[in-house]
Amino acid sequence: MSDLFRNIVKLPCSHCGNYTYIPYTASDVIDAVKDGWSSYGAALYCPECSVTWAERNDGRTLQSSIHTIQLIDELHKGQ
Numbered sequence: 771m772s773d774l775f776r777n778i779v780k781l782p783c784s785h786c787g788n789y790t791y792i793p794y795t796a797s798d799v800i801d802a803v804k805d806g807w808s809s810y811g812a813a814l815y816c817p818e819c820s821v822t823w824a825e826r827n828d829g830r831t832l833q834s835s836i837h838t839i840q841l842i843d844e845l846h847k848g849q
């Protein structure tokens with residue numbers, strides 16, 4: 771695995787299948803959360819699907835930013 775690949779993490783949306791690659795740094799991960807990436811359990815959602823998530827899930831709310839950051843850390847470890 772090259773250093774370049776090791777420092778990139780793929781964010782896949784569990785709803786629409788969209789994905790993006792971001793540098794795996796604290797500030798880029800925080801920016802992804804600020805941009806609207808969110809999560810529930812082991813599922814990650816893109817900004818568009820995060821907005822409509824509550825409508826599709828009986829008004830439940832998505833999990834915290836911290837949960838999303840931890841999930842992105844796990845995705846990076848597992849890739």
Ligand SMILES: [Zn+2]
Pocket residue numbers: 783784785786787788815816817818819820
């Ligand atoms: Zn999506």
